Amino acid sequence: MTTTEAAVPSLSIGEVAERTGLSVHALRFYEREGLLVGPVQRTSGGRRRYTSFDVEWLLICVKLRESGMPLADLKHFAELVRHGPGNEAERLRLLDAHRQRVDAQIQALEECRSVIAWKVGVYAEHLARGEAGGLWDPTP
Incomplete structure (x- = not known):
């Protein structure tokens, strides 16, 4: 683990699944579909590590999906957030x-x-x- 990895508290995919109610499969799907705001960090061994910001974002995504937001709209919203200020x-x-x-x-x-x-x-x-x-x- 690098110094940067040690400085930022991170969570495993299982821990994030437990905190968000999403399955590990769903978390991988969200990442593949570009629904996360930032890239999921990886350990030197290739394991996914999530930040508390990732968890907060995923909890918002869960509520938007539970309330019926179409996947295309959620993708567009994530893209807008990724692009930062101005939109x-x-x-x-x-x-x-x-x-x-x-x-x-x-x-x-x-x-x-x-x-x-x-x-x-x-x-x-x-x-x-x-x-x-x-x-x-x-x-x-």
Whole structure:
């Protein structure tokens, strides 16, 4: 291990997988697809070593993917961040468009939850009165 490697605390791929919830396979995929902001450092033996910045970035990526951001958009966002200052307005547009999609999904899910809650109430009321027979009974 070089002096530089010893000076910067780093994590193995297994440790990063544990901290991010991503599998080792997914971490390799993220690296291959250019989703990381910087290059993953390697030990003299070729083993991947990640920094705390890498982990923070990956946690953001996980949330963006979990919220439905397309892989192409995530790649574009990572590319913009890699290029550094000067493209913040484009990053903002990308994130704002995604936020709007997430807001629309939340609204749709809230409408679904409302219908489900109403049906739960109907069934609970009928069962409590002992009148559940015939509720949506498809038989004549």
